[in-house]
Amino acid sequence: MSLSATNRRISTRPFIFFTIVLLIKSYLAWYVTFDTVPTWQPLVTEIPFIWLVFCLIEWFASKRKLMIYNAVNLLFTSVFFAVIMYYKYYGVIVTYHALEQVNQVTAVKNSVFSLLDPYFLFIFTDIIVLMVLSFRGKNKRFWSAITPRREKRTIVMGLFVVSFAVCLMNVWPNRASMNEIKKAEEMGILNYEAYTIFKRDEQVLLPPEQITQDAIRNIKGIQEPSSPKLWNAAEGKNVIVIQLESFQNFLLGLKIDGQEVTPNMNKLMSDNFYFPNFYQQVGQGNTSDAEFIVNTSFYIPPRGAATMVYAGKDLPSMPKMLQEKGYQTATFHTNVVEFWNRKEMYSALGFDRYYDQAFFGEEDTVFFGPSDEVLYRKTAEELEKMQQTGNPFYAQVISMTAHHPYSTPEEKDHITLPERYQDTFVGDYIRAQSYADYALGKFIEDLKEKGIWDKSLIVVYGDHLGLPIYSLNKDDEELMKEIYGREYGYTDMINIPLVIASPGITHPAVFEQIGGQVDVLPTIANLTGASLENHIHFGQDLLNQTYNILPQRYYLPSGSFVSQQSLFITGSGFQDGTEYPLAGDGASKPEASEAEYNKALELLNYSDSYVSQLPDREPDASK
Numbered sequence: 001m002s003l004s005a006t007n008r009r010i011s012t013r014p015f016i017f018f019t020i021v022l023l024i025k026s027y028l029a030w031y032v033t034f035d036t037v038p039t040w041q042p043l044v045t046e047i048p049f050i051w052l053v054f055c056l057i058e059w060f061a062s063k064r065k066l067m068i069y070n071a072v073n074l075l076f077t078s079v080f081f082a083v084i085m086y087y088k089y090y091g092v093i094v095t096y097h098a099l100e101q102v103n104q105v106t107a108v109k110n111s112v113f114s115l116l117d118p119y120f121l122f123i124f125t126d127i128i129v130l131m132v133l134s135f136r137g138k139n140k141r142f143w144s145a146i147t148p149r150r151e152k153r154t155i156v157m158g159l160f161v162v163s164f165a166v167c168l169m170n171v172w173p174n175r176a177s178m179n180e181i182k183k184a185e186e187m188g189i190l191n192y193e194a195y196t197i198f199k200r201d202e203q204v205l206l207p208p209e210q211i212t213q214d215a216i217r218n219i220k221g222i223q224e225p226s227s228p229k230l231w232n233a234a235e236g237k238n239v240i241v242i243q244l245e246s247f248q249n250f251l252l253g254l255k256i257d258g259q260e261v262t263p264n265m266n267k268l269m270s271d272n273f274y275f276p277n278f279y280q281q282v283g284q285g286n287t288s289d290a291e292f293i294v295n296t297s298f299y300i301p302p303r304g305a306a307t308m309v310y311a312g313k314d315l316p317s318m319p320k321m322l323q324e325k326g327y328q329t330a331t332f333h334t335n336v337v338e339f340w341n342r343k344e345m346y347s348a349l350g351f352d353r354y355y356d357q358a359f360f361g362e363e364d365t366v367f368f369g370p371s372d373e374v375l376y377r378k379t380a381e382e383l384e385k386m387q388q389t390g391n392p393f394y395a396q397v398i399s400m401t402a403h404h405p406y407s408t409p410e411e412k413d414h415i416t417l418p419e420r421y422q423d424t425f426v427g428d429y430i431r432a433q434s435y436a437d438y439a440l441g442k443f444i445e446d447l448k449e450k451g452i453w454d455k456s457l458i459v460v461y462g463d464h465l466g467l468p469i470y471s472l473n474k475d476d477e478e479l480m481k482e483i484y485g486r487e488y489g490y491t492d493m494i495n496i497p498l499v500i501a502s503p504g505i506t507h508p509a510v511f512e513q514i515g516g517q518v519d520v521l522p523t524i525a526n527l528t529g530a531s532l533e534n535h536i537h538f539g540q541d542l543l544n545q546t547y548n549i550l551p552q553r554y555y556l557p558s559g560s561f562v563s564q565q566s567l568f569i570t571g572s573g574f575q576d577g578t579e580y581p582l583a584g585d586g587a588s589k590p591e592a593s594e595a596e597y598n599k600a601l602e603l604l605n606y607s608d609s610y611v612s613q614l615p616d617r618e619p620d621a622s623k
Contacts, residue, residue, distance in 0.1 A: 014069040015054050022050050022076055025123050026189065029080040033087045034185050045188025048166040050076065055160040059153070074127050076190065081123055083189055090284070091470045091555055093184045095196040097303055171195055177572040179557035186572075203302065206609040213536060216606060219599050220540070220549060228544045232529030233505045238387065238456040239322065239394040239524060240447075243290060244436060245402045246466030249276060249495040250483060251433050257418050261434050264441030265497070268460065270508060272501035275542060277514045277582060279562050280494050282464045283554030287398065288340035290463035290517055291331075295319065295349050295396070297521040297537035299607040300553055311344035314617040316535045318521050320350040322394045325530055328352055328386050332379045333398040334360045334369030348617055355382065366408060372401040372436055376443035384450045397443075399436055404466065406432035414438040426479040429466055454503045457527055459520060462496030465555070469493055484584065491567045491580050494555065498542075502527075514562055514582070515542045516550040538607050551600040561592070561600035568592040 026046040030037045053072055061068050086094035174186040175195075184192040217223065252269050254261045282289035285305025292306035293299070295318045301309040319329035330353045337343040337356035346354045357369045360378055364371040379397055386393040401408060406428040415434040421427030440460075447453040469488065472480065480488035498515060500506055505527070518539035525532050526541040540548065550562040559570035562582070570577045574597045 014066055015058065018054070018069050018073050019047065019050060021073060021126050023047060025077055025080050028123060029083050029189055032084045033093070033189075034181070041185075042188070044166065045170050045186075046190055048163040048170070049188060049190040049194070051159055051163040052167060055156050055163065058156045070127065070130050077123055077127060079190065079193055084123075088471055089468070091468055093180055093189070093192065095193060097196070167191055174572070175199075178559035178570045179572060181557060182571055203605075203608065205613060206606060208610070208613050211536060211606055211610045213532075216536070216538060216603070219602050219606070220547075221599075222540060222545055222547060225544045228526050228541065230505065230543050231526055234457040234502055234527040235529045236392055237502060237528070238383075238392050238452065239327070239528060240383070240452075240456050240458045241294065241394075241396045241520070241524075242440070242443075242458065242460045243287070243294070243396065243398045243463045244440070244460065245287065245399045245463060246404060246406075246429075247402070247433060247436065247462035247496060248466050248492075249278070249462070249497045250492060251430075251437075252276075252497055254430075254483065256415070256421070256430070259415055261415060261430055262437035264437045264444065265460070265499070268444070268499050268501055269497070272499055272506040273509050273511060273543075275498040275500075275511045275513075275515050276495075277512060278461065278496055278498040279514065279516045279550055279552075280462070280464045280496050280555075281516045281518055281550060281552065285340055287400075287463045288342060288345065291342075291396065291398065292345065292349075293517040294461075294520045296611075297518050297535075297539040298611050299518065299538060299551060299604055301611070302553070302558075302604075302608060305340055307341045307345040310611055311341050311348050312616050313348055313611060313614040315348045315350075315611075315614065317349040318524065319352070319394060321521075321525060321530045321532070321535060322528065323350065323352075325528065326391055328389065328391055328393040329395075330355065330382070330386070330393065331396045331398070332375065332382075334371075334375050334400055336369075339368070355379070366401050366412075367403050368400060371412070372399045372439035373442060375399060376439055377446065380443060380446040380450060380452070383447070383452055387450075387452055387455070398463075399439070401439065402429075402432040402436040402466070406466075408432045408435055421479065424475055424479060425472065426467065426476045426483075433466070457500070457502040457505070457524070459498070459500050459524065461498045461517065461520065464496070465493050467493065486584060489580055489584055490556070490569065491562075491582050491584050494552070494562075494567075500527075511542060513542065513546045514548045514550065514564065516548075516562070518550070519548070536610055538603060549596055549599055549603070551604045553604070558604075559597060559601055561596060563592045563596050566592050568597065570597070 023042065023046065026042045027037065030042055054069070057065060057068055057072065082094050086092065170187050170191050174183055177183040177186065187195060251262050252265055260266060280290070281293055281299065283300040283305065285292070285300070285307055288305055288307040289300050292310070296315055300306050303309075323329060329351050331346060331351050332355045333342070334357055336358075337346070337354055342356075343354070355378075360370045360374055362370065364374050375397070379395070383393065383395055386395075401412075406425075408428075408431060412435045413431055414437075415431060417427050417430065421430065444453065447456070467476075467480070467488075469490065472488075477488065484492065498520075500523070516539070518537075519542050520539065522532060522537055522539050522541045523543060524530070526543060547564065552560040552562065557570050559573070559577075561568055565582055567580045567582065568577055569580070574594045577597070579592050
C-alpha cells in the first residue's frame, strides 16, 4: 500500500484510528501503574474521555483536522508517559501540580532515565511515523490540503452526551476515595487528571487557638512524663545530625557472602541507641522534606515539597530552639542551595549559616556535587573552628553521593559483590551505600581526632527509601527476597535507621518502639534540655514514649499510617484498606483500628492548619 493510500485511510477515519491507538497506550499505562488490569476497565474509563475530546474536534475543526487529532494524540500520550515514569520513580500518580517541580526533575534526569524501560518509548512510535509522513513531499501537500470526512453531527452529538455521562459516572462516586492510586484506577487516568485540575481545595483549616500541644497529645493518646529519662543529659554538648541519602534499615547488619555492607554503621548501632522500627515521612521533596520534618517536627504539606510551600513562613525550628540555649547553627550540603528552594527554607528555619557547593567547590564531583568524603572532610574542619569559639553548635550534615540511580564510580567501591549482584539495581544500591558507610566512618574518625566526638550528641538517620518496590525488576525482587528471606514489602521500603550516639550518655541498647522523622526534634530537645513550651510539635520524645502513630503521605496514599504493629494503607477509606505487619513475615497480628485511622487524618489536619496559618517571615535584608 502506498503512503498516500495509508494517509487517505487514516485521514478519512481519524476518529476510529486514534481511538484504537490511544486505547493501546492506555492499556500500557494501566499495566505499569495498577496491580491488576481488568480487560474492560480502560474501555469504560479512558475511551469516554478520549471521545469527548474527539467529538469537539469533529464539531469545530474543519481544516487541518488530522493535525489536530495528532496533537491531541501527542498530549494524551505525554500524559500516559508521565504517569508511567512518575509512578516508577515515586509510586504515585502524577498530576499537573508536578509541573511546579519540573526544574527538580531535570536535575535528577539520570535517575529518571535509569527507570526508562525501552518498551515505554514505543508509546510515541505512531506520532513519529505520522510526523514523518506529514513532511514528505506529496504527503505534506496531501496533509495540508485534505479535509477529512466529517462525521454525522447527530452521531457525534449522541456520542458526546453518552461519553460525558459515562465520565461523570466514573468520577462522581469516587471523589471521596482517600487512596489517590485507587481513585485514578476507578475514575480512569485521564478523568483523574482532569478532576485534579478542576477540583477545588476543600480543606477546612482549624482555628489557631484550637491547635494546642495538649490537643495533639490527646489525639495521640500520650501523656508527658513528669520526670523524663535522660532529660538534659547532653546539656552543653554539640548536636550533629547526619542525614544519610536513600539509606534503608535493612543495610545494617547485612552481610553478602560474608562481607559487611556497612561496618561503620554496624559499630555505631551496636555501641549506642538504635531504633530499628523507624520510618520515613517525606513526600515530593524527598531529602529536603526530611530536612524540614527533622528541624520542625511538622508533617509535610498535602501537596508539593515543604521547602516550596512553607519557606515563606516564620517557622519554629530546631535551630531557633537551640539558639535560645546559646548554640551556633549551620547546615552542610554539597549541592547548590537553590535546589529545592533550600536557601529560602534555611532562612525560614533560622540557620545562622549554610554551606553549599559554593563552599565545597568542585573537587571529586559525583552527581550533583562533591563526594561524601569531601563533604565530611571540609565539614569537620568547619566544626573544629566552630568548637574553638567556646559555644556549642548544632550542625546538620546532608550526605548525597549514594543518590539514585546509585551509579557511583568504580574507584569508590568498598565491597566486592558476587556475580548475581552485578549490573542490577539492588547491586548498584548496595555498592553506593557501602561507599556512603565508608565515608561516614572517615568522618567519625576525623571528629574523634579533632576532639569533637566526645563533646557531641550525634544523631544519624536515613532520609528516605532507596529501593522503591515499583522500580524493581524480577532479578531485583529475587535479590531482595534473598536478603530478607521473604518478599520485600511496603513496611521494609519505608523503614530507615535511627542511631543516637553520645559518649558518656548512650550505651548498647535497642529501642523497639516505632518512631518517625517527626520525632527527632523532641528527642533532641529532651537530651539537650531545650524547652518546647512554645513550640507546637507533632513528634514525641522516643526515649520517654512507647505508643506512637505515624501518618504517611505521598509515597503512600492519604490516610495511611504506621501504628504499633502494622502499616495500614488506605483504600477508598478505612474499610477497604490493607494492613501489613511491621515484622514483614506475617507473624504479628495487625490490629490497626478505625480510631487510629481517624487520628492520623486529624493529626495531618492539625499540622496543615497550624503551619499554613503561621505568620509570614520578614524578607531577608541581606538579599
